[in-house]
Each structure stands twice: as C-alpha cells, then as structure tokens.
Amino acid sequence: MARIVSETSLRHARMLSGLVMLGFVFTHLANHALALISIDAAEYGRMWFSIVWLNPLSSLILYGSVLTHIVLVLRSLYLRRSFKMPAREALQILIGLLIPYLIIDHATGIRISRSLYGVDIGYETVIHNFWVRNPLLGLRQSTALVLIWLHGCLGIFFWLRYRDWYKKISPYLLTIAVLLPILALLGFSDAGRAMENNPPPPRTPHANQAELEATIDAVTNGAKALFGGAIALVLALRGVRSWRQRSNAFEIRYDHGAFVRAPAGLSILEGSRLGNVPHFSACGGKGRCSTCRVRIIDTEGPLPEPSTMEKATLQRIHADSDVRLGCQLRPKHNIKVALLLASKQQRDIPASGEPIRPGREEEIAVLFCDLRSFTALSEARLPYDMVFLLNRYFTVVGQAVEQAGGRLDKFIGDGAMALFGLEGNTETASRDALKAAALILRNIETLNEELEKQFSVRLRIVVGIHAGPSIVGVMGYGAAKNLTAIGDTVNVASRLETAAKEFDTAIVVSEPVLKQSGHDIRALQSRTIPIRGKSSQMKVFLISETESQLFL
Incomplete structure (x- = not known):
C-alpha cells in the first residue's frame, strides 16, 4: 500500500518547523541585545516581539511547529537502526532532547500568565528574577537559548552545506551565528547589573497568585513528564524491536574474512558499521550513490527484491545480477558478500561517510x-x-x-x-x-x-x-x-x-x-x-x- 505521507514531505515538515522556531529564537536574542542600549529599548523591542509572536495565529504556528518538530525527532530516533553516528550528529540530537527541559519552566510561566490570567511580565521583572533573585535560573535560561541557537544553526548547516551558493553566503551566516548570542548575553548581563543598582518597584501580586503559581507548576510538571514519557516510550519500543531483531539476527560474512552478526532489519552497510568493518559509502548510506555496492557470493535464503530506487541505480551502472546496494539490501538470512569498493585503509573513507562535496x-x-x-x-x-x-x-x-x-x-x-x-x-x-x-x-x-x-x-x-x-x-x-x-x-x-x-x-x-x-x-x-x-x-x-x- 502506498504511503500517505512521503519521507520527503516529513523532512520538509521537520525543516520548516525548525525554521519557525529558529525565527522565534532569533527575535528573542535580538530583543536581549537591545538591552545594550537600555532597558527601555529592550522593553520597546519586547512590545514588537509580543505583537509578532503572541497573537493567536503566530502562537498556533509556533506551538504547531514545536509539536511537529518534537514528534518527528522522536520518530527519527525510533527509526534509527543504530546509535552509532558522527559526533556532530549525536551532538545535535542530544542538544535537541535537552532543550525542552531547560525552557519548559520559563515558557509555560510566561505564556500561562499572559493567556489565562492576563498578567504581562515586563522585561524589568524577568531580568530582576533571573539576575538578582535567582542567578542560577538565569544561567540555565541563558544556556538554553545558546543551545537552541546552536541546534538551529547546525540544522541550517546540514541543510545548506551542499548548495552551490552556500559558499558565498556562509561567511555572513557565520558572523550572525556567532555575534547574535554574544550580543544577547552582553545585553542580558548589562541589564542585570543595572537591575542590581536600580531594582524595579515591587509588583502587586495577582488576585489569584496562588492559583496562578499552582497552574504553572501543574502545567510545567505535566509537560516535563509528558516529554520524558515520550522519550522513554521511544527507547522502550526500540528495546522491544532490538530484542525481536536479535532473536532473528543474520550473519554477514565477507570475502576477506570479516564476520558480523547483525539484528534483523539492518542493511548490509549498517551491519558493516555495527561490526566496524570498513565499508565505503560516499553519500552516507542514503541511496544516492552506488559506492556501497556488494557482490552476493552466497545466501541461505531468498533476498528481498530491490526497490525502485535501488533498481534504477543498478541499471544505471549496468550492474551484474548478483550486485546489490549495501545500504538498501536488508537480508533476512545468512549471507556472504564481497565489498566491491572497499577501502584498503580507514583514512580513505571520509569522516561520517560523506565527502566535503558529494559526487x-x-x-x-x-x-x-x-x-x-x-x-x-x-x-x-x-x-x-x-x-x-x-x-x-x-x-x-x-x-x-x-x-x-x-x-x-x-x-x-x-x-x-x-x-x-x-x-x-x-x-x-x-x-x-x-x-x-x-x-x-x-x-x-x-x-x-x-x-x-x-x-x-x-x-x-x-x-x-x-x-x-x-x-x-x-x-x-x-x-x-x-x-x-x-x-x-x-x-x-x-x-x-x-x-x-x-x-x-x-x-x-x-x-x-x-x-x-x-x-x-x-x-x-x-x-x-x-x-x-x-x-x-x-x-x-x-x-x-x-x-x-x-x-x-
């Protein structure tokens, strides 16, 4: 049965939702940077920030993007066959999972106070709370903003790095990526020092202050529990899948003597990586090249038929009938193969399986x-x-x-x-x-x-x-x-x-x-x-x- 939603559409949805959130963070950091001028300038910027991002339509787009991004990230974690990956990719995933825990308290507090109780927390109050009353909380929120920005910038880099025009604009993007969080942190610290000398007048407690705080705590704890439960569920489902796959594991034997026992469902390329067998793949195992191809020497059972994409690639290179793409072939039975483009030395294989510019x-x-x-x-x-x-x-x-x-x-x-x-x-x-x-x-x-x-x-x-x-x-x-x-x-x-x-x-x-x-x-x-x-x-x-x- 044909898939209702294609992988390409899901990738586009993940990228678009990420861009929406990155736009939100960009304006948030720019608002902090205005504090270098004065707290009044930052408050004026917050007024425009609220107009842009706190109206019903923008809120719907932002919350929808956050939910979409989280769901698709958790889906990708479940679909990933192995957690063996390049360090930069692992860093991006870890930052992405850490970010919600760092920002849930602040985000829910600001939004619930405004949406449900009509309390508009001004810039002076926020700075005073984060710099004077609870500096550790301020440090955590500053770290969260920087991590979110880093996570988004890594995503932009992975998205654009192979575009022909990216080389021309990359110096300007790098300048923005480095300067904006620095200016935002300087603005935050400058405003904080001003608050130490001139604290804002005490704010009159809300008529339902106890109810407001209880609601914020309930929503915050619920959101954290929900997100943590989602991660735990994904890991549990992966564990169940791995257990089932191990019970149906297959063996890969290589003509040069190497041997790997791989869980069912892994491709030949993924099995090679699992067993630390050097297996060349110029595109990183995404089916965009034929460099991971293998020759089938022997198999103890029938092999899955090649997909349309694999068949087209094999026809284009005029491959023999016993040649398959290592990244696409997922055997169910023991198999013996020869790596047709195996590197003689590990350094021949580009880091992370991808060259600087793919062919x-x-x-x-x-x-x-x-x-x-x-x-x-x-x-x-x-x-x-x-x-x-x-x-x-x-x-x-x-x-x-x-x-x-x-x-x-x-x-x-x-x-x-x-x-x-x-x-x-x-x-x-x-x-x-x-x-x-x-x-x-x-x-x-x-x-x-x-x-x-x-x-x-x-x-x-x-x-x-x-x-x-x-x-x-x-x-x-x-x-x-x-x-x-x-x-x-x-x-x-x-x-x-x-x-x-x-x-x-x-x-x-x-x-x-x-x-x-x-x-x-x-x-x-x-x-x-x-x-x-x-x-x-x-x-x-x-x-x-x-x-x-x-x-x-």
Whole structure:
C-alpha cells in the first residue's frame, strides 16, 4: 500500500518547523541585545516581539511547529537502526532532547500568565528574577537559548552545506551565528547589573497568585513528564524491536574474512558499521550513490527484491545480477558478500561517510588549453628558463579563468583544465568559458611582447571548449583530493583542444557552447568532425584569435 505521507514531505515538515522556531529564537536574542542600549529599548523591542509572536495565529504556528518538530525527532530516533553516528550528529540530537527541559519552566510561566490570567511580565521583572533573585535560573535560561541557537544553526548547516551558493553566503551566516548570542548575553548581563543598582518597584501580586503559581507548576510538571514519557516510550519500543531483531539476527560474512552478526532489519552497510568493518559509502548510506555496492557470493535464503530506487541505480551502472546496494539490501538470512569498493585503509573513507562535496551530475562548461610546439620549445631552452616560462603562462591562464568566474581544475604538463558553472552560475557557464578563452589569448599576446625581448620566443595557445553534463565531486587521495569533473563532456573538451591544433586555429568550441552562450554564430566557420569514442559526428566552430575578442 502506498504511503500517505512521503519521507520527503516529513523532512520538509521537520525543516520548516525548525525554521519557525529558529525565527522565534532569533527575535528573542535580538530583543536581549537591545538591552545594550537600555532597558527601555529592550522593553520597546519586547512590545514588537509580543505583537509578532503572541497573537493567536503566530502562537498556533509556533506551538504547531514545536509539536511537529518534537514528534518527528522522536520518530527519527525510533527509526534509527543504530546509535552509532558522527559526533556532530549525536551532538545535535542530544542538544535537541535537552532543550525542552531547560525552557519548559520559563515558557509555560510566561505564556500561562499572559493567556489565562492576563498578567504581562515586563522585561524589568524577568531580568530582576533571573539576575538578582535567582542567578542560577538565569544561567540555565541563558544556556538554553545558546543551545537552541546552536541546534538551529547546525540544522541550517546540514541543510545548506551542499548548495552551490552556500559558499558565498556562509561567511555572513557565520558572523550572525556567532555575534547574535554574544550580543544577547552582553545585553542580558548589562541589564542585570543595572537591575542590581536600580531594582524595579515591587509588583502587586495577582488576585489569584496562588492559583496562578499552582497552574504553572501543574502545567510545567505535566509537560516535563509528558516529554520524558515520550522519550522513554521511544527507547522502550526500540528495546522491544532490538530484542525481536536479535532473536532473528543474520550473519554477514565477507570475502576477506570479516564476520558480523547483525539484528534483523539492518542493511548490509549498517551491519558493516555495527561490526566496524570498513565499508565505503560516499553519500552516507542514503541511496544516492552506488559506492556501497556488494557482490552476493552466497545466501541461505531468498533476498528481498530491490526497490525502485535501488533498481534504477543498478541499471544505471549496468550492474551484474548478483550486485546489490549495501545500504538498501536488508537480508533476512545468512549471507556472504564481497565489498566491491572497499577501502584498503580507514583514512580513505571520509569522516561520517560523506565527502566535503558529494559526487553529482551537473551541467557545466569545460575548457582545455595547451601550448603549441611545446616539445620543440623545451628542447631549445634551459630547464630553469622553461620553468620560468611555464609559470608565467600558468599565471596568465589562472588569472583569466578566475576573472571569468571559473575554477582552475588542474595543470596537465603544459596544458590546463578549467571548469565553469560550479558556483551557481550554470546559466552563464558557456559564456564565462568563452570569455576566459578570449582573456587567455589576449593576455598571452601581451606576455609575448615581453618574452620576445627576453627569450626570443612567442607562445601559441590552443583552446577547446565543450558544455554538458559531468560528474562533479571531490576526488583523489590524501592531500591530493580536490574538486574535479569527469565524464564525456570533459573528454570531448580535451579532444576539441586537439582539433584546434589540427585546424591550426586558436579555439574550437562545440555547438552547444555557442548556443548556450547566446553569441551570434553566423559569421563563424564550422566543421563537422568525428569524435573518438562517439558514434555520431559533432558540429564545431573554429574561432581565430581576432574573433575571440568578440567574447569579452
């Protein structure tokens, strides 16, 4: 039976509810920061804070978000097969479970006093209670606010870290994340010291003060008991599930000799982690890659059929019939497998199973450039002179690529490879690549004027550019890991650079590049050429050094 609510919808609900609560905390901290100006400024800010957050609609949204977030967090705790996780993920969960206990007293006191008894507790009273009368309570509430803010910021980071544009705004978000709680705590302490010297006038007790306090205590204790009971229920249900799973445990044997006994319901990848068997997974076991795949050597019973997602992934990589995804296969019987992408060393596996940037298919433009007649040039020059010449040439290429908004991927001998469209500018990738090529040719001509005088040499450059889908991700080993691209688009761009030498022209670009760039192609020479490794021929355009300057 199809699920009524998808996992994607639940993730969106959890994120949206978290953003609502983070917005509440943001305004709360900003209100505290106003106390750096004066207590009156903080009280004025509290008036607007109350208008925004204490009206019936906002209260409904806020309380609904809190309830939704708590329920979904408890659900995720129950569904988690193992509590083995990265430290940062464990920290976020622990903070999330600790926060309600820290804020229930203050939240219920303020809300019940206002909603049921019409008592509006002013900023002066709150500061006096937390700083003068009960400093430990003030310390607890300050800690709670900081923890809530940290919890929310971690959630934002995990949500946005792989977005192309996140790198651009992350310094500003980090500044806000650090400065806001610091300013709020300084405002709180500044107001507290002012209260020590000028305590507020005693507040007239409410007519039903005893009833108010009894109601607050009852609601506070009930809320704490309810939340604690919910956590205990989740842990108890997990215990029952674990007991049932252990009674139906299965064995995983690996071709290299390792052995794991895993509770029923765990995937091969989860079983590997449970038994500390190195098992590579670039996406962290979320089914977004095929790096955790295993070959089934033997099984004592039938295996579950692959899901639609797993089947699509296996078909895409043209996997054999005995290959399955380790993160998706949950066997019920003893099984023997071979890890097809097992790392030889633990350090090969990225921390938490996820690289800095996971591999994914992106639409980019790729530029290759190379020196013509490099062999003859190097044979007639001293080695140190060649190093000097190449460094000058590499500087020209690197500066041109960066000026055009691209990323210099690597130098290959006397050639270079650059990528465009990685930083959220996919729409302008081809135009940027053409601009970079024009800048390289123009600046090389300027460099030649200097080199002719010093070395009696002129550098000649050829460029090839192609655009299309490529696999982009962090690849390499150890310190040599970097962001790069692989795939057919990269191969074609390299072959177009070779074609530029054959046609004795400065630049050869594919038809998709010029179409995406929006440049007029009617005046350019075109050819239809075979591309090694492709069955069909490709239409390309030949661009001279003079014509290239039209792209600037």
